[in-house]
Amino acid sequence: MGSAGRSTGATHVPVLAGRIVELLTPALAAPGSTYVDGTLGLGGHAALVLDACPNAQLVGIDRDPAALAIAGERLARFGDRVRLFHAIYHELPEVLAEAGLRSVQAICLDLGLSSLQIDERERGFAYAVDAPLDMRMDPGAGLTAATIVNSWSAAEIARVLRTYGEERNARRIADRIVAARAQEPFTTSARLVQVIADALPAAVRNTGGHPAKRTFQALRIVVNEELESLSGVLPAALDALASGGRLAVLAYHSGEDRLVKQAFAAASTDHVPVGVPAVPDAYRAQFSLLTRGAERPDAAEVAANPRSASARLRVISRNQSSPPPDLPAQPREDRP
Structure with missing residues (x-):
C-alpha cells in the first residue's frame, strides 16, 4: 500500500498481497531464482516479493509504458535484480528468451486494471468521471472504446456487452447507443453513461451498482483483447515453470476466472487412457493445485480496498x- 511515487494521483494497494507472498515465497528461496510479474502495474506485488525473497530476481512485464516508468522508479532500490519489459503478458515466451531464461520459479498475473489506469481520468476507464472514450492499456494500440460505440453495429455491440459484461439489457443499450450516435458521435464517457442509464429499466437502473459498470467492463476487455491474451499466457506460463515453480493468478471477472479454472484443472488432472488400471508416469498430472477453488479477500481487506x-x-x-519443456530460444520481435 502507498503512493505510486509520482504525482499521478494513483494509489496502489496490492490485492491479497500477503497470501500471494506466502504462496510464492517457497519457490523463490534458491539463489538465482526468478519471479515474473506479468502484469507489473505500479509494482506493488513485485516489491513485496523481492523484499521477502532476497535471492530472487524480477522480470517485470507490462503493456502500459506509463506504469512501467513508475514501477521502475519504485523498484529502483533493488538495482540489477530488476529487469522490465514493455510487452503483453501472452508474449511471455519471447520475453523470457530475450532475458536468456528457459524456466522460472514463480509467476504472478494480476489481471484487470492497474490503479494508474483507473485513477488517471484521461485514460477513459472510469465511468464516474467524464473522460475521452479511450480505454487502451497501451496508448500505442489501435482500437479504442470510441471506435466500438461509434462504428460497430448494434448486434456487435450487444454481443460484446452480453459476452464480456454479462449485461442482461445488452440489446436495449446497444440500440440506444446506435440511435444516439446518429445524432452526434460519442467522444467522452459522460454522454455514454447517460445513454446507458436511460436505456435501462428504472428497477435495474437503481439497483446493482453503477448502471454503466458492466458496459464499461465489456468495452475495456474487448479494446485490450484481455481474454485472448489470457488464453495465450496460461499455457505459456505453465510451460515456463521450473520443477517446483508456482503460478498465481488474480482474476476479477467470471470470464477470466473460468479460463484460469479450466487451465488449472486440466494441468492438475491425471490423463489415464481408458482401461489402464494404474497411471503410468507419462500420464500423471504435472501440476498440483495450491488453493482449494478460488480464494477471496476477507471483509477487512475489502473494507480497506473496495477494488479488491x-x-x-x-x-x-x-x-x-x-x-518444464524447453522454451523457444528466439527473442520476440520489436514492438511498435
Whole structure:
C-alpha cells in the first residue's frame, strides 16, 4: 500500500498481497531464482516479493509504458535484480528468451486494471468521471472504446456487452447507443453513461451498482483483447515453470476466472487412457493445485480496498518430478 511515487494521483494497494507472498515465497528461496510479474502495474506485488525473497530476481512485464516508468522508479532500490519489459503478458515466451531464461520459479498475473489506469481520468476507464472514450492499456494500440460505440453495429455491440459484461439489457443499450450516435458521435464517457442509464429499466437502473459498470467492463476487455491474451499466457506460463515453480493468478471477472479454472484443472488432472488400471508416469498430472477453488479477500481487506471485492486467487505448482519443456530460444520481435 502507498503512493505510486509520482504525482499521478494513483494509489496502489496490492490485492491479497500477503497470501500471494506466502504462496510464492517457497519457490523463490534458491539463489538465482526468478519471479515474473506479468502484469507489473505500479509494482506493488513485485516489491513485496523481492523484499521477502532476497535471492530472487524480477522480470517485470507490462503493456502500459506509463506504469512501467513508475514501477521502475519504485523498484529502483533493488538495482540489477530488476529487469522490465514493455510487452503483453501472452508474449511471455519471447520475453523470457530475450532475458536468456528457459524456466522460472514463480509467476504472478494480476489481471484487470492497474490503479494508474483507473485513477488517471484521461485514460477513459472510469465511468464516474467524464473522460475521452479511450480505454487502451497501451496508448500505442489501435482500437479504442470510441471506435466500438461509434462504428460497430448494434448486434456487435450487444454481443460484446452480453459476452464480456454479462449485461442482461445488452440489446436495449446497444440500440440506444446506435440511435444516439446518429445524432452526434460519442467522444467522452459522460454522454455514454447517460445513454446507458436511460436505456435501462428504472428497477435495474437503481439497483446493482453503477448502471454503466458492466458496459464499461465489456468495452475495456474487448479494446485490450484481455481474454485472448489470457488464453495465450496460461499455457505459456505453465510451460515456463521450473520443477517446483508456482503460478498465481488474480482474476476479477467470471470470464477470466473460468479460463484460469479450466487451465488449472486440466494441468492438475491425471490423463489415464481408458482401461489402464494404474497411471503410468507419462500420464500423471504435472501440476498440483495450491488453493482449494478460488480464494477471496476477507471483509477487512475489502473494507480497506473496495477494488479488491471481486478478486479471485488461484495458485498452482509444477510437481517436483515434472521438469518444464524447453522454451523457444528466439527473442520476440520489436514492438511498435
